Structure formats: structure tokens, C-alpha cells
Amino acid sequence: xxxxxxxxxxxxxxxxxxxxxxxxxxxxxxxxxxxxxxxxxxxxxxxxxxxxxxxxxxxxxxxxxxxxxxxxxxxxxxxxxxxxxxxxxxxxxxxxxxxxxxxxxxxxx
Numbered sequence: 336x337x338x339x340x341x342x343x344x345x346x347x348x349x350x351x352x353x354x355x356x357x358x359x360x361x362x363x364x365x366x367x368x369x370x371x372x373x374x375x376x377x378x379x380x381x382x383x384x385x386x387x388x389x390x391x392x393x394x395x396x397x398x399x400x401x402x403x404x405x406x407x408x409x410x411x412x413x414x415x416x417x418x419x420x421x422x423x424x425x426x427x428x429x430x431x432x433x434x435x436x437x438x439x440x441x442x443x444x
Contacts, residue, residue, distance in 0.1 A: 338363035350415035351408045353389040361391075373397070392436070401438040 426442035
């Protein structure tokens, strides 16, 4: 199943949101196979990187790296990271996913 939605430009309330500052087409890929879905999503992720898409960070994005986020979000990622240091210096909101994605050492909670 594939769901397609469209949003206008002007979404600028997030620093690293998928639709920030541009008109967007949202393609929701759904795998009905509980076995092998990882390969399906990994292939989609590689295609998204190739075309400059910004994956939704709340979805499956195991193949995404900080370098990918830097390419996709540029200075907005830097601003997000700087503000996260100011407002969450002990990284209470960090978890294994954000630590991997943002290439940060494990938090000391």
C-alpha cells in the first residue's frame, strides 16, 4: 500500500522537519510483510538519499546518518543541535535512536 499526500510550502516551525521550507509530497510506504520489511525500507531510504528527500524521523530510518541529516537540513541541523545543548544539556530526552542518528555518545542519565 502507498499513501500520497501533499503539503504547501511555509512549514518552518521545526528545524529538521521533513517538509520545512518547501512544498512537499509525502509518500507513506507500508509493508504488509512482517518478514523482510527491513530490506524494503532500506531500499526506499537509499532512493530518498539519492533524490534529496527528507525522511520523517518518526518512521523507519535505520540507514540514516548524521551526515545524511547534514546534507538534508544544512544549517538547520546545526541550529537544532546547538539549541538541544542549551535546553537539554544533560540529554534527558536522548535515547539510543537519537544518539545513533546524531552521532553522540550515550547520555548519562
